[in-house]
Amino acid sequence: MTLDSFLARYWPAIESEMRACLQSTPADAPELKRMLHYHLGWADRNLAPVQGPTGKRIRPALCLLSCEACGGSWPESIPAAAALELLHNFSLIHDDIQDQDEMRRGRPTLWALWGTAQAINAGDALFALSQLALLRLADKGIPPACTLQAIGLFNQACLAITNGQYSDISFEGRPTVPVGEYLAMIEGKTAALVAAACEMGALVAHGAGPEGTARSGICRKEMRSFGRHLGLSFQMQDDVLGIWGDPKTTGKPAGADITRRKKSLPILHGLERSAELRSLFAQENLAESDVQRAKHLLVESGSRVFAEELAREHHERALAALDRARPLAQPAAALRELVNRLVGRDR
Amino acid sequence: MTLDSFLARYWPAIESEMRACLQSTPADAPELKRMLHYHLGWADRNLAPVQGPTGKRIRPALCLLSCEACGGSWPESIPAAAALELLHNFSLIHDDIQDQDEMRRGRPTLWALWGTAQAINAGDALFALSQLALLRLADKGIPPACTLQAIGLFNQACLAITNGQYSDISFEGRPTVPVGEYLAMIEGKTAALVAAACEMGALVAHGAGPEGTARSGICRKEMRSFGRHLGLSFQMQDDVLGIWGDPKTTGKPAGADITRRKKSLPILHGLERSAELRSLFAQENLAESDVQRAKHLLVESGSRVFAEELAREHHERALAALDRARPLAQPAAALRELVNRLVGRDR
Numbered sequence: 001m002t003l004d005s006f007l008a009r010y011w012p013a014i015e016s017e018m019r020a021c022l023q024s025t026p027a028d029a030p031e032l033k034r035m036l037h038y039h040l041g042w043a044d045r046n047l048a049p050v051q052g053p054t055g056k057r058i059r060p061a062l063c064l065l066s067c068e069a070c071g072g073s074w075p076e077s078i079p080a081a082a083a084l085e086l087l088h089n090f091s092l093i094h095d096d097i098q099d100q101d102e103m104r105r106g107r108p109t110l111w112a113l114w115g116t117a118q119a120i121n122a123g124d125a126l127f128a129l130s131q132l133a134l135l136r137l138a139d140k141g142i143p144p145a146c147t148l149q150a151i152g153l154f155n156q157a158c159l160a161i162t163n164g165q166y167s168d169i170s171f172e173g174r175p176t177v178p179v180g181e182y183l184a185m186i187e188g189k190t191a192a193l194v195a196a197a198c199e200m201g202a203l204v205a206h207g208a209g210p211e212g213t214a215r216s217g218i219c220r221k222e223m224r225s226f227g228r229h230l231g232l233s234f235q236m237q238d239d240v241l242g243i244w245g246d247p248k249t250t251g252k253p254a255g256a257d258i259t260r261r262k263k264s265l266p267i268l269h270g271l272e273r274s275a276e277l278r279s280l281f282a283q284e285n286l287a288e289s290d291v292q293r294a295k296h297l298l299v300e301s302g303s304r305v306f307a308e309e310l311a312r313e314h315h316e317r318a319l320a321a322l323d324r325a326r327p328l329a330q331p332a333a334a335l336r337e338l339v340n341r342l343v344g345r346d347r
Numbered sequence: 348m349t350l351d352s353f354l355a356r357y358w359p360a361i362e363s364e365m366r367a368c369l370q371s372t373p374a375d376a377p378e379l380k381r382m383l384h385y386h387l388g389w390a391d392r393n394l395a396p397v398q399g400p401t402g403k404r405i406r407p408a409l410c411l412l413s414c415e416a417c418g419g420s421w422p423e424s425i426p427a428a429a430a431l432e433l434l435h436n437f438s439l440i441h442d443d444i445q446d447q448d449e450m451r452r453g454r455p456t457l458w459a460l461w462g463t464a465q466a467i468n469a470g471d472a473l474f475a476l477s478q479l480a481l482l483r484l485a486d487k488g489i490p491p492a493c494t495l496q497a498i499g500l501f502n503q504a505c506l507a508i509t510n511g512q513y514s515d516i517s518f519e520g521r522p523t524v525p526v527g528e529y530l531a532m533i534e535g536k537t538a539a540l541v542a543a544a545c546e547m548g549a550l551v552a553h554g555a556g557p558e559g560t561a562r563s564g565i566c567r568k569e570m571r572s573f574g575r576h577l578g579l580s581f582q583m584q585d586d587v588l589g590i591w592g593d594p595k596t597t598g599k600p601a602g603a604d605i606t607r608r609k610k611s612l613p614i615l616h617g618l619e620r621s622a623e624l625r626s627l628f629a630q631e632n633l634a635e636s637d638v639q640r641a642k643h644l645l646v647e648s649g650s651r652v653f654a655e656e657l658a659r660e661h662h663e664r665a666l667a668a669l670d671r672a673r674p675l676a677q678p679a680a681a682l683r684e685l686v687n688r689l690v691g692r693d694r
Contacts, residue, residue: 118517145491
């Protein structure tokens with residue numbers, strides 16, 4: 001079975017579970033519901049149903065594949081998968097306000113349409129809904145103690161996200177940031193939720209069995225490690241593509257991250273090493289020739305190779321952790337294919 | 348035992364539980380922790396410990412008293428009490444941003460000190476911490492199934508709060524709002540969390556026994572109803588005091604809610620009945636004589652009596668629900684005393 005056949009099986013189940021969770025929205029807040037449906041790509045701004053952009057549902061897919069890889073039955077982990085995607089979307093709603101981004105997935109963001117106050121509130125509603133989504137694990141016969149563990153993992157990941165977000169926001173006011181601080185930031189902002197997605201899949205797979213067996217412990221630990229390294233590698237690759245990616249593939253103008261002076265891995269590494277880059281970045285405006293020069297300097301300072309090598313290292317460590325979890329062959333092959341799509345040469 | 352002796356016993360336990368929950372904040376985010384300590388009244392803006400204003404911790408007190416009233420052991424419900432107070436404080440952080448309020452409890456608000464982006468994020472962190480706080484019920488020997496029910500109640504209350512908040516924010520852009528819509532708004536914004544606090548106390552009291560007994564069901568239902576009516580009555584009283592309260596007691600200038608054209612119960616009732624009030628409120632600025640005239644019109648239109656009567660009705664219904672829960676004598680007497688302090692003549 002290929003990755004795509006796994007994904008094709010999962011997709012409708014994820015969508016219908018997420019929609020069922022949204023039904024918990026009180027009936028007397030049709031507008032609030034509309035905002036959430038819009039953000040999730042299910043409606044236009046008037047709540048007319050559309051097939052809008054939904055994102056790739058990567059975290060739910062990782063959760064379900066991890067569950068199968070650890071010998072579990074994927075439908076049992078559907079509530080966890082839906083909760084992860086709702087939580088991810090909550091964080092995007094608040095992130096867009098924090099970054100003052102007016103567009104997401106080709107459409108105006110919630111705050112751009114409904115204002116900051118309502119968008120903060122819509123994010124909070126989605127946060128509460130993601131918590132309620134997890135409680136639906138009980139309906140799948142998952143033992144209460146296992147559900148509580150999943151809730152713990154989930155909220156520790158939330159906390160790590162806010163921790164990373166704190167750093168990311170505070171970076172904005174600083175001329176540069178040491179690479180070490182940047183790496184700590186993406187542990188929270190990017191890697192924590194991917195790690196939690198994979199561990200939750202493993203947890204649900206083993207949850208029905210006796211608690212705390214050695215097998216279950218190893219599986220959870222290694223799947224968590226798999227997710228963490230995958231998340232880190234993904235972010236680092238994304239940073240490289242933000243400078244050298246093909247605009248046709250990335251959807252962003254070439255060298256976009258240089259123009260925006262984004263504090264990404266290659267740039268921070270370069271700023272530590274090149275005085276010329278530091279003075280370029282201190283300029284008011286960057287001309288096209290400056291962007292080209294900056295790209296050249298980042299290559300010269302070894303910053304491109306540094307970021308690519310570190311991304312590759314985490315890629316390899318993700319695959320090694322997956323192997324140590326001794327996963328079932330078919331879902332493991334699908335996970336490797338997904339990794340390759342996200343951070344490998346197929347990207 | 349008087350109310351104050353109950354409260355004196357609870358206070359240190361609530362504070363130390365909340366502090367223990369905050370310890371879950373990752374050690375590498377000292378600034379984020381500082382913001383939360385500041386908001387909770389434990390620190391000044393430099394994280395130097397101070398005994399700052401903390402609020403009255405009413406929701407935790409209601410939870411613990413409800414637990415005792417239903418025959419439970421209050422220390423078992425301490426994690427629920429702490430979670431409720433953390434959730435309440437999360438909602439205040441976001442509320443202050445949404446309302447652009449620069450002061451709370453006599454000090455600058457989080458967003459006023461650290462900016463909107465960081466304040467949204469700090470609120471999110473506190474939301475996640477409140478969820479983790481609930482998981483500590485397990486350490487008190489509360490059965491997992493009961494903890495899951497508490498988590499469900501808690502997040503349904505969250506969702507109701509966001510629902511009420513949606514309405515409250517949307518009211519701002521409207522010249523007036525029907526009284527019925529206002530009442531639906533305060534069900535979510537004010538009453539839902541007070542209702543959840545009381546029901547969670549009852550739930551923990553009965554949680555150790557066989558699930559779903561008739562006794563437990565009645566107790567939960569009536570304590571929830573008690574909390575709901577108390578919350579509604581409290582909000583209505585607060586609305587009356589916002590116009591006719593003694594500035595020495597309320598800490599707000601006399602007639603403050605008229606000057607701010609706040610959409611409170613007496614004002615909305617008056618706007619429905621008095622054309623003169625409507626034209627007064629349509630003026631650009633309200634002089635002191637206009638405020639006096641508006642107060643007079645609100646009395647004349649029966650709006651003051653309407654709000655006072657409705658507050659009294661919910662007050663009585665709260666006490667009746669408490670009686671139907673057949674509570675233990677001492678904690679019930681303390682609850683009645685607390686009700687009287689919040690919405691009675693002692694206020």
